[in-house]
Amino acid sequence: MxxxxxxxxxxxxxxxxxxxxxxxxxxxxxxxxxxxxxxxxxxxxxxxxxxxxxxxxxxSRQTDLLTLEGIRSHLGEALQDWDIQVFETTTSTNDLAKTYGASGSRVPTFFIAEEQTAGRGRLGRTFLSPPKSGLYMSICIFPEGDLDSISLITCATAVAATRAVESFIHEKIGIKWVNDLYYHDKKIAGILTEAVTNIEAQKVDALIVGMGINLHIDDAIIPEDLKPIIGSLFSPQEIPDGFSRNEFVARFLKEWNHCYEDINAGKRDFMEEYKDHSIIVGKKVNVISGMKTYPATAKSVDNNGHLIVQTDDGAIHSLSYGEVSIRPEN
The missing domain is CATH 1.10.10.10 (Winged helix-like DNA-binding domain superfamily/Winged helix DNA-binding domain)
Incomplete structure (x- = not known):
């Protein structure tokens, strides 16, 4: 140093x-x-x-530069065994994490950037990641559990993010299964979970959990077709006094680690928070699974993070992956 x-x-x-x-x-x-x-x-x-x-x-407390020292100062004694890497700009923090995950190292590592030039979400979609407007981050860990436990990571990340956000704004954040956070009916964050796999050993070598969150994105840079969908936590003119990105990141990391420890201990308590924040349960939805799309009603989310839906013929389905969109009410 x-x-x-x-x-x-x-x-x-x-x-x-x-x-x-x-x-x-x-x-x-x-x-x-x-x-x-x-x-x-x-x-x-x-x-x-x-x-x-x-x-x-x-x-000054008004200094809000994103730094390793700033994050560490708010973490205290937590996550001392983690490596934390801070970038002004990168292509994609998930790409950094995947490269690291395949390198043979086994140190849990957190990557965060002020800007991504090739940010992406699920299904290869572009994730808008302009500079100084949000936080773009990825966690690389080396799980020992089975794939059933790994499937809960996305839900745990959503819960950790809602806890961190709500600690600052004191308003409820919505979760849209499985990986999006909503505030005032607009998407403010997305989560992308990926894996580095060893095909011969048939196991996951590293798990990558990426999240991008819009803190105060300027409406002028959002494409017109996305303006009804994309939002941010604050407007650029209304960032609260004393809000610290370093502190936000530290709170998120501590909450995430608590949830991850629960998963490893076989606990699912955080899933009750996930269900409580769901904006999709009880809604009529369109389910997109592979090449197939069909209407259904979202009934619940189970403790494995699966979405339970009922189709129009009364059949019940448990979805461990896929995508759903809420159908407009008549």
Missing amino acids: STKQDVLRLLYSTVDKPLSGQDIAEQLNLSRTAVWKAIQQLKKDGYEITSSTKVGYQL
């Missing part, structure tokens, strides 16, 4: 009070000159740091 990163980490850890240059120098075993140079570099990078000869340096 560089001197600049060390100083930034220390400023994040004491954001509520200033630190003198001497304190920083002593804690990091640096010269006062090295501390001053690091502070100047951080200011040049865009960090708001107040300086006073009497009280020292203090990082």
